[in-house]
Structures are given as structure tokens and as C-alpha cells.
Amino acid sequence: MALRPGPAGDRVTAVTAPPALRDTLCIEWGACPPGCRDCVEACALARGVARVTALDLAEVSFHGALTCGQCGEPACRDACPTGAIVREESGVVRLDQERCVGCGACAGACAWGGITLDAVTGRASKCDTCGGRPACALACTTGRLRWVETSALARRLGHPDPFTQGVSLCPGCAAELGFRTAFRAIGPDAVVFAAPGCACMLACGLGTAATTRLPSVMSLMTNVPSLMTGVARQLRRSGARTRAVAFVGDGTTADVGFQPLSGAAERGEPIVYICYDNEGYMNTGAQRSSTTLQGARTMTTPVGPGQAGKRQVPKDVAVLMAMHGAAYVATASVSHPEDFAAKLERALAAEDGLAYIHLYAPCHVGWQAPMDAAVEIARMAVLTRVFPLWEARRGRFRLTHPIAHPRPLGDFAGLMGRLRHLDEDGLRALGRAVEERYRRVEALCAALPWQEPGAAGGR
């Protein structure tokens, strides 16, 4: 994989080097100013031979830059007869010019034009990212070429995905993404708790086949934190440092299973509880839950002359948990994985009480949106202030992703069918509730500001 066009309407294409996330050169595909050759000239100046190509195709109105994508499984490397091309641990595919015999097999093998045979030297040449400070990106004044540091996230998600492939969740499921992300951050020293709902299929196995390498418990919807209490206490008693971590839905968390969650928070049980919020009972066909957004159409809050979707505002479970004085509480979104991963680290560090993370995980099926829309909906929820990202330690708050200038609510609502019935009045009403929720979090942050650990007395 290297440079590739993004989905329709999305001109941003990451040049990534899978499977691990690396610092990477990101080129906004086909969005360069016509005639601009700043990147090519900067590369040539820095490296002698330009390893980036400007594609200036006026006849098809395409103006872009092209370079090596540092493939995870580089075809050039496989084609090279002398072993001159290696993929380094850093993710960079490096060419050893000493060993290159100029046969051109690499350039022939690369489908992306990422490696070329240089006519002057008679050797291949390709981008090696300038050791992490690429001259092209530094020279680009339009922002079309950028150096994106993803290694921090890669480190945070440093564990292998403990769940098998082929689980029976819908394609494009944000909850599955969140579940896998969470445990790539948490690692193998954990017992995972699931409850009836979509995401349990990652943890509970099917028949005699396990679906995870982790020890896992398929709980009831009514007793997740209480089972965790017993397990966590016994594990501690036996000297293990294994953590009890739940990944369960909003129906379990906010509705039928809220009592034991409240109890476990009050008792300060050292468990990590992640609620993936898809705003409804999606596994049973999209009925409303107490976290469903007001106005949203679900199977039990239909839209018609007598009703326009859900009447009530969502229960803000995360704020409720923070009001318990829980050791750590955060909201997170599948669209902001680094923020999520950082919060998981703080949740795991809070061993003196309950840690709660409320993860926004849109269900494109229940929300009536395209299969690839869930993460973008989540991103828009953050950018429109529909879903504020914040954290609290022992009831002391801070916004982790303040939105100073929110996008219009329509940018969020327009992405899904469940809100499409809202007219201007409906959107305005939703907007007022969204602003009220955001301002409440802001007010909490101002009145009860975040304190770094150690700054205030623990429990």
C-alpha cells in the first residue's frame, strides 16, 4: 500500500506503512496548486536527486505530488535481486545504493511510482523520509505535504490485537474498532468483561471457539461491575496484577445495569469500565436507550405526526460517574484514538478506585448512515460539540479537546438518517441542548479544575 485515492469526497490520503502505525508523510491527494514544484526542488536540493514527483496534469485538472509510501510489504524489496532494499523497524523502506546494480526491477514492481531509476547515477532512488524531517514537507507552504507523527499512538497501541478476525459484527462497526483499540492499549494482563450486546461477540467466543486470547467473562447486563468486583478482588488477593476491564454498551451501562455501576464506583472498586455508546439497543434492532440523542429516530421513537423521534435528552452517564467521585472518568471517541489511548493509560493508572470511560461509537446501521461513516460521524460529533471530550479525576475536570469554534450542527446531523427528519426548528432545539451539555462540562472544568495526581489528596 502506498499513495492511493481516498474515498469519494475525501481527498486526504495517509501514506502509511502497515501493520504498525508510524510517523508518516501525509500527502493531500491531488490538491496541490497548479505548477507548484516546491517539494521537488526542496528534495533535489537536499538529496541531490528528487525522490518526489510533481504530477501536473492540467488536462484532467490534477495537480499533486507522488513519492514512496513506505509499504508494509514492499514489492520493490521483493523484486530486488541483490537485497538492496530493506524495510526497517521504523517503517522506512531503505535502499542501499552500494548494493544497487541499477537493474530497475524495483521500479517495475512498484505500482505507485514510488521508486525510480535515476538516469544520471544509474541507480534506483527513493524517499527515505529524511530521517523524520522530510525536506519536501518542510518546504510545502500549502500544507498539502505534512509530516504526521503517529508513533506516539503506535506506542500507546503497542500490544497485539487480542481478538480474532471474523467475528460477527457489521462491517464498519465503530464499537469493534473501539474494542480492538482499547485492548491494543491495555495489553494481555487483563480479564475482559462483556455483556449481551453487539461487541460481546469479540469476547465471549462462539461454541467451542474462543474469540480472544484474553481470559473473558460474558456477564449479564445486570451485573457487570459486581462480577468484576469479585474477580478483581480475588485476583488482587492471589497476588496477580491482572486488571478487570469491561467493554459494554450503553443499554447495559446507563439503563438496566446502572445500579451495580453506581455501587462499584461508590465502593471504589479498582476496575476499568468502558461503555461504548452507540445510543441505543443496536443488537436488538435499534431501540432507544437513555443515552439516545433527543430527536433521534429509533425503532421505539419513530417519526410521524404524533412524535418526532426521542423526546428526552440523553442521560450523561460520564458526568454522573464523575459525580460519584470516581478515581477516573473520561469521555472518548473512536475518531480520536490517541486521546482514547491516553485516557486508557490514565484509567489503568487509577488503581485506587473505579475508572470509567464513555466511548462514543456511532452505529451506522442503527443511525442509518453509510457503512464507512461511523468514524466520520464520531469526528463530527466532537467538532460540533455534540460529544465533548473531557476527563475528570476524583471529580476534577478538564476538556481534552476544547472546541472553540464549533462546526454547524447540520454537518453532524446530515451524516445520518436518524436525524434527517429534523427541520430548522428541530435542529435549533437540538443545538440548544447540545450547547447546554457542552457548557455544563465547561462550567465543571472551571468550577472544579483538573489537578495532576499528587496535587490533591487521594482517597
Next chain:
Amino acid sequence: MTTTALRVMDGNKAAAVGVILCRPDLVASYPISPQTPLLEALYRARAEGRLEADTVEVEGENSALSAAIGAAAAGGRAFTATSSMGLMFMYDAYLFASGQRVPVVMTVATREQSAPHTVSSGQQDIMMVKDGGWVQLIAESCQEILDSILVAYRLAEDPRVQLPVNVSYDGYYLSHLSEPVAVPEQGAVDRFLAPVGGGKRPVLSAAAPLTFGAFIVGDLYAGYRYKHCQAMQAALDLADGLDGEFLAAFGREYGGSLEAYRVEDAEILMVAMGSHSGTLKVAVDRLRDEGVAVGLARVRMFRPFPRARLAALLRGRRAVGVVDRSVSFGWNAGHLFVDVKAAAADLEARVPMVNFIGGLAGTDLRREMLEAAVRTTLARGRGEPGPEVVWLNLE
């Protein structure tokens, strides 16, 4: 045989002493009458350093049982206790515990069910969970409460059984009745429980990951149910042998799953379980003095039901009288009566049976009432007509 001197204590205290002797890892609790003093005794013991268990005061009964299940699933020995509506409130976790084969022990100080509301004694609560897949032991005395808890852990943690076990005792009649109780020595209890100790059962561990509560579709599910029935049968098979082992260790015996009291040459047989069995024994003694050939079969293990041993005791009697402190709606008879009739179906000859329902909501089952019940049963055996179900103290 090692037994210390007698100490006077009520049933809740006897249960607490039994639990402490079993050295649990976790005690989970939520208060409900009439079991609350048991939990208070355990918390006091912990405060005084006589109990090493972790204790957790949860926000409801479902969580109490769930926390106990969690600790047991992670390899610990867990205990909780409840009664009446509390038992109902933990019902989903109750079924989870047995289906997941988690060896939790829970005492139930039995009580009526609301509504109409009452907090008084009765066996309705434990009858509501009789088919929930747990082993059900029902005690007659404070001594038997203590002893049954030892047996309960031994059964629960036996690899052939590996099931949760209830030890039930009549609320107030036993929970708040003081009797002399022999407290076993810790060493003897440790030896008695040693065969099942050591955490060899499958437990939650990051070192050897297992899936608890796997999602099952199709034929495999029947296999789980079949093995659960096998485990129940194993508990029944073990119970009688354990009684002998208990005698050797502590000097007391109860008859295993079923106690037969003065059944030799008995023309009629009474069947009961729980504290009023003691009153029935007095009634049997007095009527025997009058020349009435009556005996008592006391069911100690209600699940698995000792149907073969009971059928053998029923065989050849002129009549059988069953005393119940609960009601099976729709059968409009007592739960024990229905089961006794089912056990009698295996017999070649029909045995006339009569059911006595009494002692509901804490009303007394007095000796004279039970003597009258024996006489009624005797009359039925001689062919006198009458209703199949007789309600004692019916207002």
C-alpha cells in the same frame, strides 16, 4: 473425632461460625431480614481478626451474588447470604452461577414472598429457586446449619460436582432461635475441606486464558445441560458417603440426603423438611407411645431430590402425609408434596397421600397440629375420605 464444648447460639450465629471455619476469600453482603445478623457476625469477626476474608457491602442482592460468583470464578472461596425478595432480586445471577458451574455457597434464611407483604418465616422463597440448578440443603437445627455449610463447600468444590450450593434454614424459627451448638475445631474443618482445596478447577487467569460464559448455539447447549444433570447426580451420590465422613470427623451424622426417623415397621410415613421436622419428631415419639406406627422421612437435600431413597421409604406404607410451608400455585399443593408424589409414581402399588400446608408467614406449626396431621394421615390409610390438601391454621 474432634469437637469442642457446646456454645449457645442462634442459627445466624451458627451459620457465621460455619462460614468462618471454612476460611472464605470473599464475603459479599446486602442486608435483609432475617439473615442480617449472620452478616453482622461476619463483619465483626473480620474486624476482630477472626476472619481473613475480603468483605464487600454491595448495593443490592444481585450484586452480592455476582461479586461472590466473580471471586469464585477467579479461584476464591466465596460466601453470601440472603432471604425472600433478596433471593428473587438475584435470580438472573442465580441461574448464571449454576449454569457457569461456579462453586458459591449461599445461605438462605427462608421467608415468605411479597405480596401480600410480610417478613415472616416460610419456605416459599427457596421453593421459587428449586429448579435453578443449585444444590439445595435444608437444615433442621442450628447445629445442622453450621455443619451443612462445611458439607456445602465440600460438595460445591468437588470436581465431580462444581455447583453452587444453598444452605437454607427457616427464618426466625432457626435464624433467631438459640440452641447449644458444638463448634468443630479449625484443624478438623481444614482436613475435611482439604480434598477440594487448592484451586484446581478452571479459573480466570491471564496466564491461562479461558472464556467464561461462551456464546452457545445449537446442539452443544444440550451437552451443558446434560453435564449439569450429571453433576447434580454426583452431588446426590456423594451426599450419603459424605455423611459418613462427617461422622468420622465430627461425631455427628444426619442421614445424608434423607433422614429416616423411626421408620421401622411404620404404617404411615410423614415427610417434611426444615425446622418443623423437629416438632414432627416429637409428635412421632408421642404417637409411637400410643402405639401408632408412624415414622418421618426428613428431606435434607431437596435438590438433587433423593427420589430413589424416598421411594424406598414410601413403599408399602398405608398412607403418607407431607407437611409443606410453601404453595405451588396451580398444583394448589405444597412443593414437597408434588415431588413426593412424583417419587411415588415409581412404586408398584399406590400409596394414599395427603398434604398439609401450614406455617405460612411465620404461623406456628404446633405439636398438636402435627399430631392431628398424623392422625388424619392414619385415617386416610384406613380408607376415610377427605381432601388431598389440608390447610392448617387457615383463616
